[in-house]
Amino acid sequence: MTRTLDAHCEAILEEYRQHLPQFESVKNEVLDLLRSTLDGAGIIVASVEARVKAEGSLAGKLELKGSKYSSLADITDILGLRVITFYIDDVDKVASAVERLFEVDWDESVDKRKIHEIDSFGYMSLHYICRKKGFPYRFEIQMRTVLQHAWANLNHDTGYKSGVEVPREYLRNMSRLAGMLEMADEQFSRIRTELNDYRRRVQALVASGNLDEVLLDGDSFRNYLSLNPFAKLNKRIAAVNQAEIQEVSLMGYLPVFKGLGCKTLGDIAKLIKDNSEAAYQIACYQIGLTDLDIVSSSIGPQHLCTAFILRNGGGRGGLKYMLDILNGPSEMNEEMAAFLVEQTKDLPFMHASE
Amino acid sequence: MEVKINQVEKVITAQFIGRLDTPASLEVSRQVQPLIDHADLTVVLDCSQMEYISSSGLRIFLTIRKAASARGGRVIIRNMNEDIRKVFMMTGFLNLFEVEKA
Numbered sequence A: 001m002t003r004t005l006d007a008h009c010e011a012i013l014e015e016y017r018q019h020l021p022q023f024e025s026v027k028n029e030v031l032d033l034l035r036s037t038l039d040g041a042g043i044i045v046a047s048v049e050a051r052v053k054a055e056g057s058l059a060g061k062l063e064l065k066g067s068k069y070s071s072l073a074d075i076t077d078i079l080g081l082r083v084i085t086f087y088i089d090d091v092d093k094v095a096s097a098v099e100r101l102f103e104v105d106w107d108e109s110v111d112k113r114k115i116h117e118i119d120s121f122g123y124m125s126l127h128y129i130c131r132k133k134g135f136p137y138r139f140e141i142q143m144r145t146v147l148q149h150a151w152a153n154l155n156h157d158t159g160y161k162s163g164v165e166v167p168r169e170y171l172r173n174m175s176r177l178a179g180m181l182e183m184a185d186e187q188f189s190r191i192r193t194e195l196n197d198y199r200r201r202v203q204a205l206v207a208s209g210n211l212d213e214v215l216l217d218g219d220s221f222r223n224y225l226s227l228n229p230f231a232k233l234n235k236r237i238a239a240v241n242q243a244e245i246q247e248v249s250l251m252g253y254l255p256v257f258k259g260l261g262c263k264t265l266g267d268i269a270k271l272i273k274d275n276s277e278a279a280y281q282i283a284c285y286q287i288g289l290t291d292l293d294i295v296s297s298s299i300g301p302q303h304l305c306t307a308f309i310l311r312n313g314g315g316r317g318g319l320k321y322m323l324d325i326l327n328g329p330s331e332m333n334e335e336m337a338a339f340l341v342e343q344t345k346d347l348p349f350m351h352a353s354e
Numbered sequence B: 001m002e003v004k005i006n007q008v009e010k011v012i013t014a015q016f017i018g019r020l021d022t023p024a025s026l027e028v029s030r031q032v033q034p035l036i037d038h039a040d041l042t043v044v045l046d047c048s049q050m051e052y053i054s055s056s057g058l059r060i061f062l063t064i065r066k067a068a069s070a071r072g073g074r075v076i077i078r079n080m081n082e083d084i085r086k087v088f089m090m091t092g093f094l095n096l097f098e099v100e101k102a
Helices: A007-040 A055-068 A088-101 A146-160 A168-208 A218-225 A231-240 A251-259 A265-287 A299-311 A315-327 A331-344 B022-031 B033-037 B055-071 B082-090
Strands: A045-052 A079-085 A126-131 A139-145 A244-246 A294-296 B002-008 B011-020 B042-053 B074-078 B098-100
Touching (some): A007 A055, A079 A088, A088 A139, A139 A146, A231 A244, A299 A315, B002 B033, B011 B033
Parallel strands (some): B042 B074, B074 B098
Antiparallel strands (some): A126 A139, B002 B011
16 A cells, blocks of 8 residues: 655654664563563463554554654554453453553553443453663553453454444444443453352361361362372371382372262261271282382272272272273273272171171 | 384384383383383383383383373373283372273
8 A cells, every 4th residue: 555654754654664673672572571470470361462563554553643743752552562361350460560560651551441431331451551661662561351352353353444434233232242241251250259269268178177068079179188188098008018109199089089979078088087997908918918119199099999889888880980980981990890809808897897 | 121112103102021120120211211202292001011010110101101291292001911900000000091902
């Protein structure tokens, strides 16, 4: 496209060309700084992106409103960055990080989340105009959620740049959608807050030992594992052969304990208490006469579940059920279940009265 | 103990022949180095001709598994005989691996 720019605009464009490598370099510096800062603060975002305005785009801007700018320094979006967050609360956290990293030009920055009237909905984003030490030009950082970003992109693509007058119905529908997405953003944040509250409550209950009050689920089981509930049994088993204990994830036992009827962490604690002696007997029988001097930390729960199943009449079928969950369904599990039944049939716990 | 290593595209297979006992394990841990180096691939540990595995052998398998976990690879133990499978179960390591019969 051929553009006609006056001498003033051509001078700004020339200044841009001369400083383009500097803009590219600062872009990478700011991008790295933002990413590492957010990462360090534990703020997980959908993306951090950056671009230096293309020459054609700047020329178009100058053609339209070049007289507004006295020099390139007046144009604040030559370098633009965008941080897209998952949660609406995180937009303010990102903003706070940006405020610590750069000098924010508050006169030029705008919080578009606050410009809407109580009965209007639309573009929601936080725009900061920033300065970085040693760089004479300002740059823009936009911060918004993925939903706000989706709305802004769709609105931009389908309306703003189409060059035709936008029908009222379209504007009304986009406005309705903006309102809906605003509510969705709030709901996502509320769900996250409630989930975090739940996790804190579970942690407190587990730490205080009120295990009967804690329902068994992924979060509560993970918390429970952090207390090393199988460590005592594992150490006792390892001592049989002075074995090394190799720590492995025990999360795979969650469906096993659920399958055995455990509904709370208290049920697992009871299962451990009631079956530890039997589990130890299995371990002694299996490895006591071998020279195996390494066991995994799953040995305790494995023998506990085995003992629980056998003592409750689950037999071979019950053991195969456990092995199918742990190892994935396979005919080998049938053979292993038969092996376990054979090995344990004469152990004292199998003949002890309750 | 003999270890034969063969790579076909994204699958690297080690065939263990004989007894993986403590005396053999030092040499075997050197021989399986290509599996550690290629732990981002699918690593198949073919045990169809393995007669025995000791704790030292288990440690070698665990080292390979750890390398694969760290690099996004996958470890499959194929054709363990029943005795070896029992060793894996008695030590609590069976469910750490994908186990296949041919």
